[in-house]
Amino acid sequence: MTPAAPTAVPGAGGLPTGTGYAPCHHGEILQGVFLDDAGRRCAGLVTLPMAGPGSDAEFVRRPGTAPEVLTVVPAGRTKAARAAALAVTECARRAGQPPCGGELRLTGDIPVGLGMGSSTSDVIATVRAVADSYGLRLTPGTVARLAVRAELACDPLMLDGRPVLFAQREGRVLEVLGPALPPLVVVGCALGGGAPVDTLSLPVHEPGDSDVRACERLRTRLRRAIATGDVRLLGQVATASARRGQRALGHPEFDALTLIARRVGAAGVQIAHSGAVAGVLFDPAAPGLRHRVRSCLRALDAHGIPATRTFTTFTTTKGILHGPAHRGVDRPTGPDTPRRPARLPAL
Incomplete structure (x- = not known):
């Protein structure tokens, strides 16, 4: 952690105030059980980034109040409340101050329960806002540690x-797979009518050696797909991972979704491991992309699968769907990548 110059600005009543933001994602490309560098089994995942929806947090610190006096607006964001308490303890210690209470306000437009990381986005935005109120900038590793605890x-x-x-249960990176994903166009949709998935009620599958070997093979193929920019191979990995996930999720539309992907010449499909959001993956350099995407949207509608948003991982959707794809100007998703504002429609 490198302390930044104090950036907290006075809020209402001259109290120190900090802000924070975190994005969402569009479910997973790969999820399963893998081996870490020590040969130990770890649950792990690779998410599909998506710019646009996110969580904003504002934290007003109230020095002199008891640290347990924390209010959250809107009420009911219990994970964010835990994150705020943990972050106050951490930041107060680093700043050499006694922990105190405060007020956390959250706003955002991430659909809840679809597996898009809404709770993690709230938690990370909260931690960043608390740190900002102390004039601190926490490292990603520290933020991850606090998020897992929350x-x-x-x-x-x-x-x-x-x-x-x-490794989502440990808050650590098992492997950096490359500098950026190959460019993708994603036709988003929601399975099960967009109903939230109760992950606690899902059947528990105890992974065996064969599961680990299968996941490690997919990891190797995904690493190669990223290194070579092979969208088709990435789509195969994502589809295989999604198919394995159906042992627990059992989405009735899965077969229809994969059939649609094959018929429209998509690279594959990806599905959130803890929700209902899914995506049909396309190579933006493939011929007839606009026709493929439109055919995909018509087929989804014909099968009663609501489409949500068509987006890319590297530039504006408009630039791809209404003009030629130029690999020479591809840019990986990042906090400074310009995007056209867009929102997921209500489901």
């Missing part, structure tokens, strides 16, 4: 957008 598992939304295999 919600038991977290997504890698505190990182810089590079594709990583992330």
Whole structure:
């Protein structure tokens, strides 16, 4: 952690105030059980980044109040409340001050329960806002550690957008898979009518050696897909991972989704491991992209699968769907990548 110059600005009543932001994601490209550098099994995942929706947090610190006097607006964001308390303890210690209470306000437009990392986004935005109120900037590793303590598992939304295999229950990177994903066009949709998935009620599958070997093979193929920019191979990995996830999720539309992807010449599909959001993956350099995407949207509608948003991982959707794709100007998703504002429609 490198302390920044104090950036907290006075809020209402002259109280120190900090702000924070965190993005969301669009579910997973790969999820399973993998081996770390010590040969130990770890649950891990690779998320599909998506710019646009996110969580904003504002934290007003109230020095002199008891640290347990924390209010959260809107009420009911219990994970964010835990994150605020943990972050206050951490930041107060680093700043050499006694911990205190405060007020946390959260705003955002991430659909809840679809597996897009809404709770992790709230938690990370909260931690960043608390740190900002102390004039501190915490490292991604520290943010990840606090996020895991707040919600038991977290997504890698505190990182810089590079594709990583992330141990979500431990808050650590198992492998940086490359500098950026190959460029993708994603036709987003929601399975199960967009109903939230109760992950606690899902059947528990105890992974065996064959599961680990299968996941490690997919990890190797994904690493190669990223290194070579092979969208088709990445799509195959994502589809295989999604298919394995159906043992627990059992989405009735899965077969229809994969059939649609094949018929429209998509690279594959990806599905959130803890929700209903899914995506049909296209190579933006493939011929007839606009026709493929439109055919995909028509087919989804015909099968009663609501489409949500068509987006890319590297530039504006408009530039790809209404003009030729230029690989020479591809840019990986990152906090400074310009985007056309867009929102997921209500489901």
